[in-house]
Amino acid sequence: MTKITFLCETNPGANRETGINPAYENGMDQYVYDFLCSKGYDVTWIKISPTDDGSALTDEILENTEVLLWWGHIYHKNILDSVAEKVVARVNRGMGFFAMHSGHHCKPFKRLIGTTGNLSWREIGERERVWVTDFGHPITKGLGDSFVIDHEEMYGEPFDIPNPDELVFISWFQGGEVMRSGCVWKRGRGxxxxxxxxxxxxxxxxxxxxxxxxxxxxxxxxxxxxVAPYGAPKIPVPPEGDIKTW
Amino acid sequence: MTKITFLCETNPGANRETGINPAYENGMDQYVYDFLCSKGYDVTWIKISPTDDGSALTDEILENTEVLLWWGHIYHKNILDSVAEKVVARVNRGMGFFAMHSGHHCKPFKRLIGTTGNLSWREIGERERVWVTDFGHPITKGLGDSFVIDHEEMYGEPFDIPNPDELVFISWFQGGEVMRSGCVWKRGRGxxxxxxxxxxxxxxxxxxxxxxxxxxxxxxxxxxxxVAPYGAPKIPVPPEGDIKTW
Amino acid sequence: MTKITFLCETNPGANRETGINPAYENGMDQYVYDFLCSKGYDVTWIKISPTDDGSALTDEILENTEVLLWWGHIYHKNILDSVAEKVVARVNRGMGFFAMHSGHHCKPFKRLIGTTGNLSWREIGERERVWVTDFGHPITKGLGDSFVIDHEEMYGEPFDIPNPDELVFISWFQGGEVMRSGCVWKRGRGxxxxxxxxxxxxxxxxxxxxxxxxxxxxxxxxxxxxVAPYGAPKIPVPPEGDIKTW
Amino acid sequence: MTKITFLCETNPGANRETGINPAYENGMDQYVYDFLCSKGYDVTWIKISPTDDGSALTDEILENTEVLLWWGHIYHKNILDSVAEKVVARVNRGMGFFAMHSGHHCKPFKRLIGTTGNLSWREIGERERVWVTDFGHPITKGLGDSFVIDHEEMYGEPFDIPNPDELVFISWFQGGEVMRSGCVWKRGRGxxxxxxxxxxxxxxxxxxxxxxxxxxxxxxxxxxxxVAPYGAPKIPVPPEGDIKTW
Structure with a gap:
C-alpha cells in the first residue's frame, strides 16, 4: 500500500490532552491517523508540538514517503526553511504533497506554488457546500455534484494562488463567500x-x-x-554528432 | 518610463575587466545596461561580484522597481535566501520578474516556479533558431515566425518547469536539442x-x-x-449579515 | 475607438415591444446598445428575431469587428452552422468574442471551447455575489473584492467548460450554488x-x-x-538549407 | 481490454492496393490495425475511402468506443459535419480521442480545440528527434529523454492550437523547425x-x-x-431550501 507520512500539529484545538475539542474524543490528529491506518496505508505519524521545528521529518522518512499529508495552522513559522526546501525537492522527484486545510500557509506549499496562499477567513461554524467543478476527475470518484459540511471555518476568495492545473472543487459558504477549495498543481514528477x-x-x-x-x-x-534527482547534465557530444559550429 | 532594476553578475565572462570577452568590448553587463538606458527606462544597475550576497538589492530599491531583470550564472548560491524571499513577495504584490538566460537557476526564480529549473546544456557555440509558438502574444510583436542566433550555448529539454501559463518561444539547436525558451507564469499580481x-x-x-x-x-x-501586500483578512461579519449557524 | 458588433436576441423578455420587461423601459437590448454607444464605441447592432438565422452578420461586418458581443438565449438553434464557423475563424485571426449570460450555449462559443457549456440553473431572482479570483486581472480594474447583484437567475456548477486560461470571477448564489462566472480562453490570435x-x-x-x-x-x-488567415504553408527549402536526408 | 475504434483513410499512400508504399508491405492501415490487435485491444476498424463520409462510424459503434484513433489526411472535408459533432459530444461524455499525425486537421479535432490546427510542413524525409518535456507523464513511460525517427515529414511551429493542458513532447527537425508534437487537452469527461x-x-x-x-x-x-450525457438540469428548489429572494 501507499507509504504515507502524516505530519500534524499537536495544537490545543487538534489535540486530545487539552480536552477542549468536542469534535474528536481523542483529538483530530489521532482520528485522522486511525482513519488512514484503517484504509491499509503504511502510515508514519509526525507530531509537531509548539517546540518542534520539523526536523523529525528526516531524510530517511522523506525518502520512504510516497504521499506527504501536511496539516498545520499555528506553528508554520517554527518549521525550518531547510525542511521546506527538502520537501520541495522531494516532491519534484516524485512525491505527492497534500496540503490539508490551513496547510495553505505552510512553508513547503508556499514554495511549491510561488504565491502567498493568502485568503480571507471567519470562524463562526457556518455551512459549507463543496461543489465538483471537474466532474471526470479521479479525486471526485463516488461523489455526486456536491456535498455539505454542516459547520466549518470559512476561507474565502481572493485566494492568492497560481491558476491551478486542475480545479476540482469550489466551496459555497453560508455567509456569502466562495473559495477554490480543491486544487491540483504539478511540480516536476510530483x-x-x-x-x-x-x-x-x-x-x-x-x-x-x-x-x-x-x-x-x-x-x-x-x-x-x-526517481533519482534530475540534475543538470552536460551533453558534450551533440545528438547530431560532429557538427560544425564556427 | 518603466522603473527597471538590472541585477547582473560581474563574472569573468560577463565583465570587461577580465578582458576575455571578445563579444562585448566593455563587458556584457555594460552593454545591456547601456541598451536599457537607450530605451529611456529609469534603470538601477546592481552588480553582483563573487563576494556579493544580493543585499545591495535593498527594500527601497525593490519597492521602486516595476520590472526586475536578473542575469546570474555562477554566483547563484551566494545570494541570501532572505533576498530571494523578498523578491518573491514583491513579485506577488505586482512587479515583473525577468529571468535572463542562466537566471533559470537563480533563487527567486526557482521559488516562484516551485521546481528545480534543471535542464541539459552544452557550450560549443552552435546555431539556435527561436520559434514563435504563441503568435499573437505581445512579447512577439515585430518578430516573424522565427529568428536565428548564430552562436549560442545550448540549453535543452527536459526543462524542469511547471507548464507555463503562456509558452511564447521554443528553440531549435543545431546539435539536436529543443527547449521551451520563452515562458510566462503569473504569480499574484506579478x-x-x-x-x-x-x-x-x-x-x-x-x-x-x-x-x-x-x-x-x-x-x-x-x-x-x-499594491499593498494582500494579507489574510478576518471577516468577522458575513456579507450575508446575521446568519444562523447553529 | 474599438469597433464592436452587438448581436442580441429580440426575445419576449429582452425586447420592449412585448412590454413585459419591467427592468428596462425600452428593452434590455436597447439599454445595452445605448450604454455601449455612450462609451464612444463604434457599435453595429444585429437583432436576432425568432425568424433570423444570423446571416445578418455578414462577412463585411465580421471583418470590421474587433469585439463581438453575443447575447442569446432561446434562438441559439436558429443560427446557421456556417455563421458559427465563420465567427470561430474570425476569432482565430484576432477578434474578441464576448459571450454574455446565456451565450454559454450559443454555437460559436461551444465550438470555441469544445465542450457543451452545460450547467444547472434556476430562475427565482435570488441574490448573486460575484467574487474576484484573479485580483490583478485587467477585467477587474476598479472593482473591489466582490460585488452584489440583488436579483439574478442562478447558473451553477458543474459548468462543462475546459479549464479557463484565466479564471476571473466566481459567483455565489443565495440558494446554495457557485459558478465560474468570468472566464477567459485564448484561441489563435483572439x-x-x-x-x-x-x-x-x-x-x-x-x-x-x-x-x-x-x-x-x-x-x-x-x-x-x-491579421490575414494563418494558413498551412509548405516550406520546401529548410531553414537549414541543403540538408542530406537519405 | 480497452474498446478501440481505429478510423483510417484508405488513401493511395496508406493503402496496400496502390502498391506504392514501400514502408508497409500490406499498407500502413493494416499494419497499425494488426499492431493494435496484437496488444489485445478490442478493435473496430473503419476504412475511409475517397467516397466515404464517415457515416460508417455509427452511433452504436461510437457508443461502444472507449478510445477513438483517427488517422486522416486527404479526405478530411468529406467527413460529415454531423459525424464530427457526434464525436465531440461523445468525447465530452467520456471517450478518449487520439488524433494521429495529419489528424490535426480532421473536423472533430478542430472542433474540440477551437482553433485551426494549422502548421507549416515539408516532405523530404528528414530526421526527427522527439523530446520528452513532461518527464513524469504516463504517456512517456518506458521512454528515455528522447527518441529518433530517421525519416519523417516535417510539421513546424507556429502550430495553431490552444495552450495544451499537458505538453508531453516537442520535436526537433533536421531542417531547422520545432513542433509541439505530443499534446493533451481535457474536454468534459474525455x-x-x-x-x-x-x-x-x-x-x-x-x-x-x-x-x-x-x-x-x-x-x-x-x-x-x-456516462450519460450531462444536461442542463433545472434545480427548482434551492439546496438552501425556502429562501426569501424578494
Missing part, C-alpha cells in the same frame, strides 16, 4: 493537492464525503515511480 | 518571464530580434499598479 | 470571455460594477492587430 | 491527445518508441466510466 475543509475543532474528517476525497486524493497523488 | 538566449561570451544581446524581445517583455511585465 | 450575469428580465446591466466589467472586458478583448 | 509522427509512406509506426507512445496513450485516454 503532484500537489490542496483541500480546504478540515478545521480542527469541527468534525469535518468524520464526513464520509471528506473521507472519500482523502482516499481518492492519496491514490491520485501516489507517484508511479520514485 | 508576471514572471524566462528568456533563454543570452550567454555572456557571445554577442546575443546585440541581435535586433533579441532586443525586441527584451523591450516587448519589459512592457508586458510592467504592472498596472503597485 | 480571446474569448464569458461573463455570466445578465438575465434579460432583471436590471443587471444597470449595475455600475457590471458596466465596469463590460468596459474592461472590451478593452481586454480588443486585438492589437487584425 | 481526454484528447495529438501525436505528430506517422506519415503514411514512412515506417514510423514500426518504431518501438512510437509503439510505446501509442500503447501508453491508449491507456491514458481510456475513461474510467462512460
Amino acid at each position: 503532484k500537489v493537492f490542496f483541500f480546504r475543509p478540515g478545521h480542527e475543532t469541527l468534525p469535518t474528517y468524520k464526513y464520509e464525503s471528506v473521507q472519500k476525497v482523502i482516499v481518492n486524493a492519496i491514490e491520485y497523488l501516489t507517484p508511479d515511480e520514485i | 508576471k514572471v518571464f524566462f528568456f533563454r538566449p543570452g550567454h555572456e561570451t557571445l554577442p546575443t544581446y546585440k541581435y535586433e530580434s533579441v532586443q525586441k524581445v527584451i523591450v516587448n517583455a519589459i512592457e508586458y511585465l510592467t504592472p498596472d499598479e503597485i | 480571446k474569448v470571455f464569458f461573463f455570466r450575469p445578465g438575465h434579460e428580465t432583471l436590471p443587471t446591466y444597470k449595475y455600475e460594477s457590471v458596466q465596469k466589467v463590460i468596459v474592461n472586458a472590451i478593452e481586454y478583448l480588443t486585438p492589437d492587430e487584425i | 481526454k484528447v491527445f495529438f501525436f505528430r509522427p506517422g506519415h503514411e509512406t514512412l515506417p514510423t509506426y514500426k518504431y518501438e518508441s512510437v509503439q510505446k507512445v501509442i500503447v501508453n496513450a491508449i491507456e491514458y485516454l481510456t475513461p474510467d466510466e462512460i
Whole structure:
C-alpha cells in the first residue's frame, strides 16, 4: 500500500490532552491517523508540538514517503526553511504533497506554488457546500455534484494562488463567500493537492464525503515511480554528432 | 518610463575587466545596461561580484522597481535566501520578474516556479533558431515566425518547469536539442518571464530580434499598479449579515 | 475607438415591444446598445428575431469587428452552422468574442471551447455575489473584492467548460450554488470571455460594477492587430538549407 | 481490454492496393490495425475511402468506443459535419480521442480545440528527434529523454492550437523547425491527445518508441466510466431550501 507520512500539529484545538475539542474524543490528529491506518496505508505519524521545528521529518522518512499529508495552522513559522526546501525537492522527484486545510500557509506549499496562499477567513461554524467543478476527475470518484459540511471555518476568495492545473472543487459558504477549495498543481514528477475543509475543532474528517476525497486524493497523488534527482547534465557530444559550429 | 532594476553578475565572462570577452568590448553587463538606458527606462544597475550576497538589492530599491531583470550564472548560491524571499513577495504584490538566460537557476526564480529549473546544456557555440509558438502574444510583436542566433550555448529539454501559463518561444539547436525558451507564469499580481538566449561570451544581446524581445517583455511585465501586500483578512461579519449557524 | 458588433436576441423578455420587461423601459437590448454607444464605441447592432438565422452578420461586418458581443438565449438553434464557423475563424485571426449570460450555449462559443457549456440553473431572482479570483486581472480594474447583484437567475456548477486560461470571477448564489462566472480562453490570435450575469428580465446591466466589467472586458478583448488567415504553408527549402536526408 | 475504434483513410499512400508504399508491405492501415490487435485491444476498424463520409462510424459503434484513433489526411472535408459533432459530444461524455499525425486537421479535432490546427510542413524525409518535456507523464513511460525517427515529414511551429493542458513532447527537425508534437487537452469527461509522427509512406509506426507512445496513450485516454450525457438540469428548489429572494 501507499507509504504515507502524516505530519500534524499537536495544537490545543487538534489535540486530545487539552480536552477542549468536542469534535474528536481523542483529538483530530489521532482520528485522522486511525482513519488512514484503517484504509491499509503504511502510515508514519509526525507530531509537531509548539517546540518542534520539523526536523523529525528526516531524510530517511522523506525518502520512504510516497504521499506527504501536511496539516498545520499555528506553528508554520517554527518549521525550518531547510525542511521546506527538502520537501520541495522531494516532491519534484516524485512525491505527492497534500496540503490539508490551513496547510495553505505552510512553508513547503508556499514554495511549491510561488504565491502567498493568502485568503480571507471567519470562524463562526457556518455551512459549507463543496461543489465538483471537474466532474471526470479521479479525486471526485463516488461523489455526486456536491456535498455539505454542516459547520466549518470559512476561507474565502481572493485566494492568492497560481491558476491551478486542475480545479476540482469550489466551496459555497453560508455567509456569502466562495473559495477554490480543491486544487491540483504539478511540480516536476510530483503532484500537489490542496483541500480546504478540515478545521480542527469541527468534525469535518468524520464526513464520509471528506473521507472519500482523502482516499481518492492519496491514490491520485501516489507517484508511479520514485526517481533519482534530475540534475543538470552536460551533453558534450551533440545528438547530431560532429557538427560544425564556427 | 518603466522603473527597471538590472541585477547582473560581474563574472569573468560577463565583465570587461577580465578582458576575455571578445563579444562585448566593455563587458556584457555594460552593454545591456547601456541598451536599457537607450530605451529611456529609469534603470538601477546592481552588480553582483563573487563576494556579493544580493543585499545591495535593498527594500527601497525593490519597492521602486516595476520590472526586475536578473542575469546570474555562477554566483547563484551566494545570494541570501532572505533576498530571494523578498523578491518573491514583491513579485506577488505586482512587479515583473525577468529571468535572463542562466537566471533559470537563480533563487527567486526557482521559488516562484516551485521546481528545480534543471535542464541539459552544452557550450560549443552552435546555431539556435527561436520559434514563435504563441503568435499573437505581445512579447512577439515585430518578430516573424522565427529568428536565428548564430552562436549560442545550448540549453535543452527536459526543462524542469511547471507548464507555463503562456509558452511564447521554443528553440531549435543545431546539435539536436529543443527547449521551451520563452515562458510566462503569473504569480499574484506579478508576471514572471524566462528568456533563454543570452550567454555572456557571445554577442546575443546585440541581435535586433533579441532586443525586441527584451523591450516587448519589459512592457508586458510592467504592472498596472503597485499594491499593498494582500494579507489574510478576518471577516468577522458575513456579507450575508446575521446568519444562523447553529 | 474599438469597433464592436452587438448581436442580441429580440426575445419576449429582452425586447420592449412585448412590454413585459419591467427592468428596462425600452428593452434590455436597447439599454445595452445605448450604454455601449455612450462609451464612444463604434457599435453595429444585429437583432436576432425568432425568424433570423444570423446571416445578418455578414462577412463585411465580421471583418470590421474587433469585439463581438453575443447575447442569446432561446434562438441559439436558429443560427446557421456556417455563421458559427465563420465567427470561430474570425476569432482565430484576432477578434474578441464576448459571450454574455446565456451565450454559454450559443454555437460559436461551444465550438470555441469544445465542450457543451452545460450547467444547472434556476430562475427565482435570488441574490448573486460575484467574487474576484484573479485580483490583478485587467477585467477587474476598479472593482473591489466582490460585488452584489440583488436579483439574478442562478447558473451553477458543474459548468462543462475546459479549464479557463484565466479564471476571473466566481459567483455565489443565495440558494446554495457557485459558478465560474468570468472566464477567459485564448484561441489563435483572439480571446474569448464569458461573463455570466445578465438575465434579460432583471436590471443587471444597470449595475455600475457590471458596466465596469463590460468596459474592461472590451478593452481586454480588443486585438492589437487584425491579421490575414494563418494558413498551412509548405516550406520546401529548410531553414537549414541543403540538408542530406537519405 | 480497452474498446478501440481505429478510423483510417484508405488513401493511395496508406493503402496496400496502390502498391506504392514501400514502408508497409500490406499498407500502413493494416499494419497499425494488426499492431493494435496484437496488444489485445478490442478493435473496430473503419476504412475511409475517397467516397466515404464517415457515416460508417455509427452511433452504436461510437457508443461502444472507449478510445477513438483517427488517422486522416486527404479526405478530411468529406467527413460529415454531423459525424464530427457526434464525436465531440461523445468525447465530452467520456471517450478518449487520439488524433494521429495529419489528424490535426480532421473536423472533430478542430472542433474540440477551437482553433485551426494549422502548421507549416515539408516532405523530404528528414530526421526527427522527439523530446520528452513532461518527464513524469504516463504517456512517456518506458521512454528515455528522447527518441529518433530517421525519416519523417516535417510539421513546424507556429502550430495553431490552444495552450495544451499537458505538453508531453516537442520535436526537433533536421531542417531547422520545432513542433509541439505530443499534446493533451481535457474536454468534459474525455481526454484528447495529438501525436505528430506517422506519415503514411514512412515506417514510423514500426518504431518501438512510437509503439510505446501509442500503447501508453491508449491507456491514458481510456475513461474510467462512460456516462450519460450531462444536461442542463433545472434545480427548482434551492439546496438552501425556502429562501426569501424578494
